[in-house]
Amino acid sequence: MSYNVDETIRLSQLFDIYQELLTEKQKEYFGYYFLDNYSLSEIAEILNVSRNAVHLQIKNIVSNLESFESKLKVHELNQQVDNLLVALKSENLSDKTNSLIKKIEKVK
Numbered sequence: 001m002s003y004n005v006d007e008t009i010r011l012s013q014l015f016d017i018y019q020e021l022l023t024e025k026q027k028e029y030f031g032y033y034f035l036d037n038y039s040l041s042e043i044a045e046i047l048n049v050s051r052n053a054v055h056l057q058i059k060n061i062v063s064n065l066e067s068f069e070s071k072l073k074v075h076e077l078n079q080q081v082d083n084l085l086v087a088l089k090s091e092n093l094s095d096k097t098n099s100l101i102k103k104i105e106k107v108k
Helices: 005-021 024-035 040-047 051-072 074-089 095-107
Strands: none
Touching: 005 024, 005 051, 005 074, 024 040, 024 051, 040 051, 051 074, 074 095
16 A cells, blocks of 8 residues: 555545544544655554554554545635635725735635
């Protein structure tokens, strides 16, 4: 099981959005694998489980995150807002409008 940089970034973004929908155990596995960059074997040793158990947990967590996103689309909507803000910033807008854009970016 291997994830490229773009996949890892996307999964980390999904985790940031949906982590409260995961169990504490799932958060722990995700953290070790994606955030701390531990191998499956290292995680298995830390948690005293088999390497296959870690593999299945990671696969399940990724599936859950993808399922949450396919149903709720929070990440997709955030991306759309970001794209619209970039487009707005490239326009010749008033200082007041630019100030509002900056406020929106802070909220995000």
